[in-house]
Amino acid sequence: MARRIAIVSAMGVADETVPQAAIRGPSWDGRFTVLILFLPPALLLFTLFVVLPIGEAAWYSGFNWNGFGRPTNWIGFDNYRFVLETRAFWLALRNNGLIIAVSLAVQLPLALTLALMLAERFRGAVALRMLFFMPYILAEIATGLIFSFVYDGDYGLVASIWRTFGAEPPHLLASTDTAILAVLIVIVWKYFGFHMMLFIAALQSLDKSLIEAARIDGATRSQALRHVVIPLLYPTIRLSMFFAIVGSLQLFDVVMPLTRGGPADSSNTMVSFLYNNGISRMRVGYGSAIGVILFVICVTFAFTYQRWFMRDE
Amino acid sequence: MRLLRKLGLAAAVCLLLVDVAAANTTVKWLHIEVNPAQVKIWEEVARSYEASHPGVTVEMQFLENEAYKAKLPTILQSKDRPNIIYSWAGGVLKAQIEAGVLDDITDQVKGYSDSITPAALAAFTSDGRVYGLPVALSQVGFVCNKELMAKAKVDPAAIKTWDDLLAAVKMLKAAGVTPIVVGGADKWPLHFYWTHLAVRIGGKPAFDAALRGENGGFAGETFQKSGELFKQLVDLQPFQNGFLGFKNPQAVGYFGDGKAAMTLAISSIYNLQRALAADKVGLSEDKICWFDFPVVPGGKGGQTDTLGGITGWLVTKGSPKEAVDFLKYFISKDVQTRLAAGNYIIPVVQGADAGLNNSFMKLIAANLAKSDYHQNFYDQSLGPSVGRVVNDVSAEIAGGSMSPQDAAKAIEAARKQGN
Numbered sequence: 001m002a003r004r005i006a007i008v009s010a011m012g013v014a015d016e017t018v019p020q021a022a023i024r025g026p027s028w029d030g031r032f033t034v035l036i037l038f039l040p041p042a043l044l045l046f047t048l049f050v051v052l053p054i055g056e057a058a059w060y061s062g063f064n065w066n067g068f069g070r071p072t073n074w075i076g077f078d079n080y081r082f083v084l085e086t087r088a089f090w091l092a093l094r095n096n097g098l099i100i101a102v103s104l105a106v107q108l109p110l111a112l113t114l115a116l117m118l119a120e121r122f123r124g125a126v127a128l129r130m131l132f133f134m135p136y137i138l139a140e141i142a143t144g145l146i147f148s149f150v151y152d153g154d155y156g157l158v159a160s161i162w163r164t165f166g167a168e169p170p171h172l173l174a175s176t177d178t179a180i181l182a183v184l185i186v187i188v189w190k191y192f193g194f195h196m197m198l199f200i201a202a203l204q205s206l207d208k209s210l211i212e213a214a215r216i217d218g219a220t221r222s223q224a225l226r227h228v229v230i231p232l233l234y235p236t237i238r239l240s241m242f243f244a245i246v247g248s249l250q251l252f253d254v255v256m257p258l259t260r261g262g263p264a265d266s267s268n269t270m271v272s273f274l275y276n277n278g279i280s281r282m283r284v285g286y287g288s289a290i291g292v293i294l295f296v297i298c299v300t301f302a303f304t305y306q307r308w309f310m311r312d313e
Numbered sequence: 314m315r316l317l318r319k320l321g322l323a324a325a326v327c328l329l330l331v332d333v334a335a336a337n338t339t340v341k342w343l344h345i346e347v348n349p350a351q352v353k354i355w356e357e358v359a360r361s362y363e364a365s366h367p368g369v370t371v372e373m374q375f376l377e378n379e380a381y382k383a384k385l386p387t388i389l390q391s392k393d394r395p396n397i398i399y400s401w402a403g404g405v406l407k408a409q410i411e412a413g414v415l416d417d418i419t420d421q422v423k424g425y426s427d428s429i430t431p432a433a434l435a436a437f438t439s440d441g442r443v444y445g446l447p448v449a450l451s452q453v454g455f456v457c458n459k460e461l462m463a464k465a466k467v468d469p470a471a472i473k474t475w476d477d478l479l480a481a482v483k484m485l486k487a488a489g490v491t492p493i494v495v496g497g498a499d500k501w502p503l504h505f506y507w508t509h510l511a512v513r514i515g516g517k518p519a520f521d522a523a524l525r526g527e528n529g530g531f532a533g534e535t536f537q538k539s540g541e542l543f544k545q546l547v548d549l550q551p552f553q554n555g556f557l558g559f560k561n562p563q564a565v566g567y568f569g570d571g572k573a574a575m576t577l578a579i580s581s582i583y584n585l586q587r588a589l590a591a592d593k594v595g596l597s598e599d600k601i602c603w604f605d606f607p608v609v610p611g612g613k614g615g616q617t618d619t620l621g622g623i624t625g626w627l628v629t630k631g632s633p634k635e636a637v638d639f640l641k642y643f644i645s646k647d648v649q650t651r652l653a654a655g656n657y658i659i660p661v662v663q664g665a666d667a668g669l670n671n672s673f674m675k676l677i678a679a680n681l682a683k684s685d686y687h688q689n690f691y692d693q694s695l696g697p698s699v700g701r702v703v704n705d706v707s708a709e710i711a712g713g714s715m716s717p718q719d720a721a722k723a724i725e726a727a728r729k730q731g732n
Contacts, residue, residue, distance in 0.1 A: 171555020
């Protein structure tokens with residue numbers, strides 16, 4: 001935070017708004033003024049909307065509390081123990097892992113391939129881009145509802161396709177074996193367009209002369225792609241991966257209308273597990289413990305990722 | 314004299330102010346009823362109350378069953394909470410009373426409450442204080458489709474024991490009929506099997522002992538056995554394809570469409586299946602049959618013991634007195650008789666069951682009248698945290714992902730963790 005403010009002052013905010021400071025250069029004095037002016041509101045908002053709720057959740061996680069009135073029954077770390085002893089929690093964690101894996105191994109490559117095809121200017125490119133981007137614009141809850149009809153084993157699209165082959169249609173969302181698979185398909189369908197757009201934007205801002213130079217040097221199309229274009233896209237790919245993983249960890253609103261985490265918890269994610277326990281079951285302390293665990297996972301990931309993969313940005 | 318005039322003036326001003334205040338009273342009434350025909354009657358009742366009580370507006374709000382349960386704790390702690398809310402009594406009600414989010418309406422309903430069936434009123438009474446008014450009773454049992462049963466040559470009246478039921482399921486399957494439809498995605502329709510078996514096997518003593526943690530609590534023999542018997546049924550694959558993905562209204566509609574021979578349901582399904590059937594007509598009275606949940610040989614539960622609901626309305630903390638007044642109006646003999654005449658409810662106001670005019674609902678009313686032990690739904694009476702585990706494990710047994718023993722242990726673990 002402080003570093004960014006310092007950069008702002010060095011880049012000219014100080015020069016325009018505080019001319020005296022500019023004459024003396026970006027001194028500590030000038031930077032201090034900016035700090036005094038701009039830090040408190042940010043700090044206040046950050047405390048109010050980030051630190052306090054997290055602190056509150058951590059506090060509640062120490063109670064056996066049903067959400068009514070004030071919590072009084074302090075049980076220490078028991079909620080965490082209960083969470084870790086629950087099979088459904090590990091299932092949810094596994095599902096989050098699966099979602100991340102599929103996002104990275106299927107969604108991103110698909111998005112990249114499509115981006116490479118659609119980044120060039122040809123008739124219909126824009127229309128196709130919009131078409132692929134459309135699922136991303138659609139509200140999650142609507143997506144879930146639409147697909148719960150698509151997957152319906154009696155009336156759904158999947159069922160009618162199955163019937164044309166003369167087979168008894170499956171109820172994908174009602175089986176512990178297929179529910180998570182069905183959810184994964186929806187996730188890929190919904191979010192690949194977003195990553196595709198990121199890649200297209202990056203591709204269009206690439207320095208074309210590098211590719212031309214490679215071609216002149218005799219590189220084939222695929223060689224140029226592999227050795228020039230993709231490496232140039234690395235920053236965007238890293239960003240895309242970051243979004244995909246954090247998004248996967250937080251996934252909730254696609255799952256609820258589709259399966260509500262069922263059957264038998266087989267398609268729960270961490271957040272739907274949290275909701276089903278903390279809210280539906282009115283076990284606010286227990287739910288808070290799940291929330292804190294999820295928060296720790298997310299923060300650990302975000303910091304590690306920043307440190308290892310996104311150092312340069 | 315002058316003093317008197319001043320007093321008179323003050324009184325007049327006061328009256329005027331009270332009148333102004335009364336003119337602005339809104340009673341917010343949150344319900345979960347999905348049957349439009351019944352809601353229509355409620356609307357009419359609300360409007361007629363407004364007509365006879367100038368200045369009071371009754372505002373109806375609706376939330377779907379599951380959404381309602383999920384939102385309730387937050388709703389109750391909001392400043393803008395509704396004044397009248399739906400309740401299934403039991404553990405959830407207890408938690409709400411303890412949290413102090415409800416109004417104690419004992420004094421306001423004094424005298425009036427005598428008209429209500431004592432057992433129903435007792436469900437909304439805690440430590441001698443009344444926190445709500447019951448509106449309807451219900452019983453869980455097998456509702457069946459006469460035509461489909463006949464097609465498989467199954468006589469519903471002959472299904473008396475659990476084995477009879479299993480045999481019936483086999484015969485229905487052999488005849489190519491889907492034996493049972495259930496809304497497994499909502500889980501609670503599946504818990505009827507597990508809990509009703511427990512009611513039949515252990516009866517009231519087993520449940521009370523389990524609540525006290527005796528005999529192994531809910532991990533004890535009774536509850537393991539109910540899981541095992543339920544598993545026997547599950548192993549016959551009696552449910553419609555994809556039953557774990559069906560929400561309850563879907564399942565009820567499926568039954569109304571005549572696609573399955575039976576469903577274990579709350580008696581109010583009689584009307585609901587018509588509203589939720591694809592053609593909005595559903596099964597007419599002469600096509601529906603009913604048989605009580607079969608007994609388990611050697612079980613300690615009485616044959617007439619019933620599982621079901623006692624539903625009613627609660628008044629939230631800080632509500633205007635008109636809220637209780639409206640409730641008394643709503644749960645009056647006239648309105649109850651009217652709802653009974655539409656066969657929407659088994660009424661709780663004494664004498665209102667005279668309004669019931671079809672054999673199905675009359676049968677349920679008679680069943681409830683002769684029942685010595687009416688067990689409220691486990692998922693309600695055990696409170697949200699334990700009750701939902703009962704629903705969970707029932708769905709897991711049905712889905713084959715949990716053994717009856719582990720299911721019973723999971724419930725006991727939840728009871729011990731408590732809340």
